[in-house]
Amino acid sequence: MPFWNKELETLPRQKLEKLQFARLKRVLTRVYQKVPHYRKKFQDAGVNPSKLKSLEDIKCFPFTTKEDLFVDYPYGLLTVTPEKVIRLHTSSGTTGKPKAIFFSKKDINNSAELIARCLVMTGATKGDILQNSMTYGLFTGAFVMHYGAEKVGILVIPAGPGNTERQINLMKDFGTTILHITPSYALYVASVLYEKGIDPRKELKLKRAYLGAEPYSEETRKKIENMLGIDIYNCYGLTEMNGPGVGFECPYKEGLHIWEDNFLMEIINPETGAPLPDGEIGELVLTTLNREAMPLIRYRTRDLTRIISEPCKCGRTHRRISRILGRSDDMFIVKGVNIFPQQIEQVLMGIKGVAQNYQIVLESYDEMIVKVEIDRELFDGKIEKLIKLKEEIVEKIRSATMVKPKVELLEPGTLPVSEGKAKRVIDKRTI
Amino acid sequence: MPFWNKELETLPRQKLEKLQFARLKRVLTRVYQKVPHYRKKFQDAGVNPSKLKSLEDIKCFPFTTKEDLFVDYPYGLLTVTPEKVIRLHTSSGTTGKPKAIFFSKKDINNSAELIARCLVMTGATKGDILQNSMTYGLFTGAFVMHYGAEKVGILVIPAGPGNTERQINLMKDFGTTILHITPSYALYVASVLYEKGIDPRKELKLKRAYLGAEPYSEETRKKIENMLGIDIYNCYGLTEMNGPGVGFECPYKEGLHIWEDNFLMEIINPETGAPLPDGEIGELVLTTLNREAMPLIRYRTRDLTRIISEPCKCGRTHRRISRILGRSDDMFIVKGVNIFPQQIEQVLMGIKGVAQNYQIVLESYDEMIVKVEIDRELFDGKIEKLIKLKEEIVEKIRSATMVKPKVELLEPGTLPVSEGKAKRVIDKRTI
Structure with missing residues (x-):
């Protein structure tokens, strides 16, 4: 079983939780000192980072919702001066303005590190050729995968989405081995291949695909796997948390590992906000533990899932979540x-x-x-x-x-x- | 006058030419040893890198044309194993297949270094906010600028082209100071701003723009400068040579500096291939002096210009070319x-x-x-x-x-x- 960062990926739980606690304390202190909006929220809730005694104490801190992202917009949640940020990504807001997430150089590098873990975990390696058919632009999807693959030494074809004829020519001409693509577009590309009488198993070198950006079912995965003759891995992410690479399947495909040294995860009842135990379905809440420019505390993802706390056969100690069951917004x-x-x-x-x-x-x-x-x-x-x-x-x-x-x-x-x-x-x- | 790499940018001519010669010898030897197509071309022309005695001797070596890029397509011109390349960029070919240019990690880093020189040369600095309105994808334009700006520590907004309403909102919301854009789209964005009654001088923080990807006239530059109240710099590049950043204007705007430690330039008569002296208009021919994965020898750019060999007031010793006067193909x-x-x-x-x-x-x-x-x-x-x-x-x-x-x-x-x-x-x- 190959690893990108074996030490951190297999860190014994006790050490991992110790690391989480140290990082949690640091990030809470940081936002309390540097971000007026967080300081006020903490004060209103009567909490102070200096009083954090255990990971469990996170439950006393207030949630961050997407509405908070529009307070002191756009630079108000930064813990660094705007001069230190090198990238803006946005996520379509339900209101007029987009959610704006900023990254420092360290954040960009770190998000690439996490993707590198994911890629290597699924067997990708130098010599692979990744056709990145996600949209490059203000959405994070394509970029974060791009930087992570580059770090591993994978050849990236920055195809972007659309122009299916060209997508197919690129796969044929350059021997693409990995696709990064939305499930719906993967289905479409597969159907065009069939219409053209191209047998992907014989005429292409595709081995695997990473699907993201849309929820989809296990049946869709199987369908695409069968049509293309490849191995498909689910990945999970959201712009507010770097984009892709927050959670990713290992070869056992029994849930998505969340990189817990970077994200503290909780599951809550989406109606009441009350914490739910591991195994119960609820809304995923994430705290960034290792982000420099714009940390987010107890961010409500709106994504519904459950935590799988049983140890994974792959040897990684980072807990898993189930496939995303839906967005509380999509319902x-x-x-x-x-x-x-x-x-x-x-x-x-x-x-x-x-x-x-x-x-x-x-x-x-x-x-x-x-x-x-x-x-x-x-x-x-x-x-x-x-x-x-x-x-x-x-x-x-x-x-x-x-x-x-x-x-x-x-x-x-x-x-x-x-x-x-x-x-x-x-x-x-x-x- | 700020510099990104003062030593190399102001290297005395004699030292610069010595460096060019050493690099030229190295690259000729490299392609001769590693690329069968180049070896055969050199042998057919009766030349051998070991016999290169001066920079002038480059004139004895055969040209590379776009047709050569399709020999042993797509990996045939690599001097490294395909495992060492991490990026593919393509340029629309006149025939069905696109021209395929591959970059190693070192090449990507080097192209960003050259852009960093260009950006700093025009006064850009950490704290600037660059809205990259070029297309991210298989064309190099957006990516190379993106990586260079990131190196300088500029905040990059990866806007991509189109969606003019959003372009304007991004400029307003995030305080964009620099645009990277095609001249025709810049004109359009400016006209939309006027239609909306937005005064760029008062309501935006734009300071400068880098225009590229299309030839355009001095009158168009003046028109856009006046409409937006900004300073516009011409840049020159082509996918085959990294994309943008091959040549760039300094604040004196009397021609575009070519980074001669990276590119050996010649001007030839496009009909006969005969070398032309500095100052005469002809086709620009470039040899990559510092590229790892896919060096190109005497590549015929089809772009018409002339060399300006007088020293520049900015202190850079790298010679300039005039604004591109046209492509021999566009005529x-x-x-x-x-x-x-x-x-x-x-x-x-x-x-x-x-x-x-x-x-x-x-x-x-x-x-x-x-x-x-x-x-x-x-x-x-x-x-x-x-x-x-x-x-x-x-x-x-x-x-x-x-x-x-x-x-x-x-x-x-x-x-x-x-x-x-x-x-x-x-x-x-x-x-």
Whole structure:
């Protein structure tokens, strides 16, 4: 089992927690001294970093939410002077302004170190060729992977997303071995390869892919793995926490390791904010333990998951989280029932005959329309098969969500194709 | 006068040439030993690196043209094993395949060093905020600037091109001081600022811009400088030679310094290949003196310029080239006359009443149609002014090119807007 930084990745729990505590104390002290907004929040909550006695005490400190990022915007949460930051990344805000996250040189280097751990953990090495089909720009996704791969000595092809013809030519001409791509675009690229009669197993050198930026189901992973003949690893990250590389699967693929020397993780009840024990599903809350320019304390990610605290067979001592089950923001309500898009996806991708693309359309509060592209060969004039397939989809979604959907079967290529983040839910309702 | 690397930038000519010679000998030997295609070319020309006695002797070695880049494609010109390269950049080829240029870690670092020299030379410093509005991806432009700015400690906003509304918000929200942008997009952004009633001098903190990726005239520079109230520096580069940072203006703006410790420059007659003396206009030919992965020997850039060998007031000993006068590829022929698009641009941007956008349309070999957007206030119903303006344009283009054009005046916003490289010449002719 290869490691990028074996010492830190396999640090015994006790030592790891000692390191976490020292770093937590340092970061709390730092923001208390340097960031007026944090000082005020701590004071209002009656807490003081000097009184932190254990990791558990973090629970007394106030949460940071995305709204806090807009206080003293844009430089107000910096613990360094603006001259010390060398990179801005943004994440689309729900309000007009984007969330702005700043990185110092040390932060950029550190985020690359964490990605290097992830890459090496999955078997990537010097000599690999990574085609980075994420968008380079204000979003962090492409850049952080780029810098991490460069650190490992991997050849990076900065392809960016889109232009599928070119993506395929790059894979063929340069012998791409790794893709970094969104799941929806991976599905699309795979389907184009099939349409062109290119057998990825024979004509490409692809070995693995890192999928990110969108939630997706285990069934989607299997589907892409089978279509491309590759090994797919889930990765987790968010702009507020460097972007990708916060959590990553090891070859055992039983959850995503969170680099706990860099991130302190908690799971809370998203409604009440109360801490939940390991194993229970709730909202992931992260504190940066090793960030220089813009540390975030108890940041509410809005992502739902659970902590897996059993030791991992790979030997890494950093605990894992389960695949992200949804964003508390993505959840929608139909007939009074909470539904996550991933529940629908999981059902669809497990049904034979369903193709790559689907869309959930909400026009009223008591109906959910699911548009599903199905394999072209099913449109052969025999209506019985279509009726049966439709019934199967309706029944399986009803059983998974408790809501009976209206299902429309479509020919492949009917729904809009995503070359970046897929928009799976079209909510046309007004309140 | 600030310097990034004062010793190398002001190296006395004699020492600089000694360094060039040592590096030239090294690179010729290296490609001779490691690259079969170069070895064969050298042998066919009857030359051997061991016989190189002076810098002048480079003239005996064969040229490298873009066609050579497709021999043993894509890894055939590497002097290192493919495992040592960490980056691919491509340049749109005229044929189907793109030109592929590979960089080792050392090459990436070195290209950033050269950009750091350029940035500091123009007064940029830690604390500056650079909005990089070039395309990040397979083209080198955005990346090389990005890495160089990061080295200096400048805050980089990786905006990429397009989404003008957002570009303006970024400038306002984050206090952008430097733009890296194409000239055509800079003109467009400036015009949008004016339409919105935003006074860049009062509401933005812009100080300077680096323009590249497209040829443009001195008049266009002045126009953008005036509109934005900033200082504009020309930069020159091409993917085959790292991208930007091969040549850059110093504050005296009397030509672009070529970093001669990294590039050996020659000017040749593009028809015959014969060397031309300093001061004469011809095709720039460059040899990489300090590149590890993929050195290029006597590479024909197709760019037309002349060498300025007089010492520069800035104290740098590296010789300059004049603004690029055109690409031998861009030249088009009408009525048997050789015309460069820049000649037309230079005329147009010097005429009062002409707005930002224009296009040259070629439908036959004996007529050149010039479509020109003009200031909106000129469309006030008084036809006399328009007729006079049109006559002025026709006459000035005729006088500059010897060909009388057909001129069409258009309202602003009529011609397609470029958010990347502007396409100025629409050649509809078939041979």
